[in-house]
Amino acid sequence: MLTRALDLEIARRYFALNLFDGILTVLGFTVNYFFLGGRSPSVLLASGLIISIGMAISGLTSAMLVEYSELQKELNELEKALFRDLDGTHIAKAKMATALMNALVNAVAPILGALAVLFPILLSSIGIIGFSQGFMLSLLLSILSLFLLGVYLGKNAGSRPIVYGFMMVLAGSATAIIAYLLGAV
Amino acid sequence: MVAVRLIKIVLDVLKPREIPVYHLATSLAELENVQLVTVDVIEVDVKTETVKLTVEGTNLDINDVLRHLEETGCSVRSIDSVAVKKG
Numbered sequence: 653m654l655t656r657a658l659d660l661e662i663a664r665r666y667f668a669l670n671l672f673d674g675i676l677t678v679l680g681f682t683v684n685y686f687f688l689g690g691r692s693p694s695v696l697l698a699s700g701l702i703i704s705i706g707m708a709i710s711g712l713t714s715a716m717l718v719e720y721s722e723l724q725k726e727l728n729e730l731e732k733a734l735f736r737d738l739d740g741t742h743i744a745k746a747k748m749a750t751a752l753m754n755a756l757v758n759a760v761a762p763i764l765g766a767l768a769v770l771f772p773i774l775l776s777s778i779g780i781i782g783f784s785q786g787f788m789l790s791l792l793l794s795i796l797s798l799f800l801l802g803v804y805l806g807k808n809a810g811s812r813p814i815v816y817g818f819m820m821v822l823a824g825s826a827t828a829i830i831a832y833l834l835g836a837v
Numbered sequence: 838m839v840a841v842r843l844i845k846i847v848l849d850v851l852k853p854r855e856i857p858v859y860h861l862a863t864s865l866a867e868l869e870n871v872q873l874v875t876v877d878v879i880e881v882d883v884k885t886e887t888v889k890l891t892v893e894g895t896n897l898d899i900n901d902v903l904r905h906l907e908e909t910g911c912s913v914r915s916i917d918s919v920a921v922k923k924g
Contacts, residue, residue: 730853733884734912743853743910 662750663757668805670711670758672798672820674704674765679794679824680831682769686787687835693777693786697770704766712759719751768797791828798824843897845920848890851912854881858888861909868901870894889917 678700685696726747731738738744769790776786802820806813852861858876865874873893880887892902899916906913 730884730910733882734851734853734910736912738910741908741910743855746855 663754664808666711666715666754666758667761668801670707670761671765671801672823674707674762675769675794675797675801676765676824676827677703677707677762678766678769679791680827682773682787682790682794683828683831684835687832691783693773693783697773697777700766700770700773704763704770707762707766708759711762712755715755715758716751719754723747723751765797769794794824794828795821839923841921841923842895843899843919844895844922845891845893845918846897846899846902846916847918848892848902848906849879849914849917850888850890850906851885851914852888853910854884854886856909856911858886861888861890861911864909865890865892865902865905868905869898870896871902887914 681700681703682696685699690696727738727744730743772781772786772789772793775781775789776783781789798820799817802817803813805820806816809816858878862874862876865871871892871894873891875891875893877889877891878886879889890906899919903913
């Protein structure tokens with residue numbers, strides 16, 4: 653690739669944001685379902701997957717539109733600065749590839765986040781573990797995933813990865829508590 | 838008739854800043870008959886850089902060089918110097 657336009661900076665940001673979204677959304681749903689008295693792992697699994705697929709489609713289309721609009725704006729400005737048309741050039745292709753990659757990352761990240769939460773529920777739905785164990789394991793995996801995401805962001809920022817990790821866990825805990833209260837009352 | 842070979846071209850080029858000078862130089866060096874590429878940054882702007890691009894080789898095809906710069910997304914403002922060799 654000739655240009656450095658195909659960089660990972662925005663994709664990395666999208667990945668972290670949407671992984672976080674995916675984990676929190678499905679975690680909230682899982683906790684709420686459990687405390688509302690739901691005990692069917694297959695219903696929880698299917699609903700969690702549908703939520704994450706909805707987030708993925710939303711992420712793909714919104715990011716495509718946003719990225720394409722930004723790409724066009726950047727190219728127009730660059731064309732003005734260079735006094736030439738850039739259609740078909742390496743730099744235009746690299747920018748298009750970046751936009752596509754960002755949109756794909758935006759779509760895949762919430763599904764990965766949801767899968768982290770739903771994996772124990774999957775084990776429960778095929779009878780390897782009980783539903784309550786699956787639920788507890790799902791909570792643990794969610795907290796662990798959030799903590800690791802925070803640590804990654806902290807390392808990326810070059811400061812206090814543990815603090816970042818705990819802040820993520822705090823957000824997850826707040827979601828779980830609200831979901832519990834909504835399910836329990 | 839004695840063959841005349843183009844051995845050096847100096848171009849005034851406006852390029853997007855997103856194309857690193859190193860990448861521009863190495864991609865030009867991959868063209869046929871190119872032996873040496875020198876890129877000197879003359880002026881830096883917000884989105885663009887003006888560079889003095891010197892391409893040297895045994896028997897350069899100027900159209901190859903211009904086409905490559907065109908495809909890359911650079912604007913060639915002028916051809917400032919050429920050197921040819923007889924024989």
